Amino acid sequence: MSGDRVGIIGIGQSAFRARRDDANYPELVREAVVMAMADAKMDFDAIEAVVYSLSPDAMVGIGNAERLGVDAVGGRMKPFLRINTGGSTGISATAAAYYHVASGAFDVVLTAGADKVGECGDSQSVLNKIWDPSYERPLPLGTINMLAMSGVRYMQQFGMTEVDMARVTVKNRRHASLNHNAHLRKPVTIDEVLESRIISWPIKLLDCCPQSTGGAALVLASEKYIRDNHLDAVWITGVAHCAETYWMGDRMGNNPTAEHSGAHALGRSFERSYKMAGIKDPMKQVHIAELYAPFSNTEYHAIDAARLCSRPGESIQRLRDGEYELGGRIPVNPSGGTLCTNAIAVTAMARVAETALQVWGRAGAHQVEGARVGIASGNGGDHQIFGTMVIEA
Amino acid sequence: MELLGRQEVWSITYDHALGETASSFYTRIRDEAAIYGRRSAGSGKVMVPPRSFSDETLLPTEEWVKVGPGGKIEAFTMVYEAFKNLPPPPYAFGYVLLDGADTALGGYFKGVDLTDPAAAAEKLKIGTRVTTKFAEERKGEMLDFWFELA
Secondary structure, eight states: OOSOOEEEEEEEEOOOBSOOTTOOHHHHHHHHHHHHHHHHTOOGGGOOEEEEEOOOHHHHTSTTTHHHHHHHTTOTTSOEEEEOOGGGHHHHHHHHHHHHHHTTSOSEEEEEEEEEGGGOTTHHHHHHTTSOTTTTTTSOOOHHHHHHHHHHHHHHHHOOOHHHHHHHHHHHHHHHTTOTTOSOOOOOOHHHHHHSOEEETTEEGGGBOOOOEEEEEEEEEEHHHHHHTTOOOEEEEEEEEEEOOSOGGGGSSSSOSSOTTSOHHHHHHHHHHHHHHTOSOHHHHOOEEEOOOSBTTHHHHHHHHTTOSSSTTHHHHHHHTTTTSTTSSSOBOTTOHHHHOOOHHHHHHHHHHHHHHHHHTOOGGGOOTTOOEEEEEEEETTTTEEEEEEEEO | OOOOOOOOOOOOOOOOOOHHHHHHHHHHHHHHOOEEEEEETTTOOEESSOOSBOTTTOSBEEEEEEEOSEEEEEEEEEEOSOOTTSOOSOEEEEEEEETTOSSOEEEEEOSOOOSSHHHHHHHTOTTOEEEEEEOSSOOSSGGGEEEEEO
16 A cells, blocks of 8 residues: 555544533533544644534534534644534544545644534424425425435335334344443344334334434544554545435436435445445455444445445345344444434544444454454435545554 | 533524525415426426426526326325424325426325324325315415325
8 A cells, every 4th residue: 555545543432322411512522532632642732633523503502613612622723624514424524634634734633523412302393494495394304204205215115114124223222232332222122113103104213313412533644644653543545425416306206316215325425435445346345334324224225325235125135134233244333323323413423433443453342353444424414415434454 | 410501492583585486386386276397408307396407407497397286106204203393293294296297396195094104104105196285275385285195
């Protein structure tokens, strides 16, 4: 490999919970930053620039809360910018930090943020406001309803059942029970999922992610800096994004570019990041995946988009066969994933962080044995703006 | 130690301009009880709801096309959970491809018994024919129309 790669040298994540009454918003950001700096064995002086990870302001209830974040990340007198792509914000901020380093402009860049979704009692009414005021706002749209409709189409096209959806929750909760940072850690059974109350059919309460509170931070550095300072690192070898139309109704009907049952633009983003990393056969070359999936049904189209199965919809059978479990062929969301922890501003950063820990061999009780190549993704907007990464030891 | 909190409420009023295309869409609904889309230059796709430009061709749309009132269900969900500032449950809504349109339009499904979710899901399954119903008194807004099983 040439000497111009970008590495991850420090990782910090909160133990995510519904609420953190012991910490206000900037204190929560600082908590993750201090952990990442300690992990990198570095002082704040070494950080040359900061990319701040913050999704819609209304979720934390502070307008442009990155202003409060400047102090928390040690950003005084440093280049500082905020990234927001909704649910994919955390991977987008990491990508921006990556580009800061890959461009040669900086050697060491911090990306960090936090969310307090648990303090917002109205997250679906906040998320209703992401729809356009001209046409769709008067409808009771929210992210649950939007992805319930994706699930209905996926059921029709590929035969996914409510039991198949429940299997995703059961798998991810089992994984989360091994991850002390996960928010929902109690294992559940298929029957418990099926018997939980219907939120937006076919999505039931236990098919849904929680509203989580916590922070995350990553320190990225140039390969030269890492070598010169004899640091340990894992490497971001593929990075990409792809966006799709805002209009959900354009992802159905006659000959749509993207299909709402799937995650077309996520697939394109994975193609780009695989190409960059030189991955030709993901089913053989990828050892672990942390795929953004806030509702159980959406993990299937994420697996399809990442080509961790031979064709769209085959993920259903492979998940039934246990291929995506810890101990299975390609564990998906060994941390428990977004389904068990969703602090929106940093959820997709947690996907990157968890993938990095896995290929580093530092994931603890949910470590995937022998993982050397991992992938991470984030979905934002109204299932619309996707980011992906390949991370290697 | 005793940890304290503080409650805050955001309540902000906006007067959004809808623009020429959406204004025309709503005045036609109000005055004609009909749904119109815009035909896209280049692709010929009829976009409903109407947009002034196509995200595929990146050209302005060219003409108004009357669509519906019949159509088929493309997506649906039935909501059984109450969310703050959203309607009281249960309700069903989703997207319909109106006859003559190429993209699907959102709206409520009315007249379907939602007591048994599995039975309701079967009634609303993708591909089911529906028709557009209009309110007697129309204000020129999305809630002036809804869909019922044909």
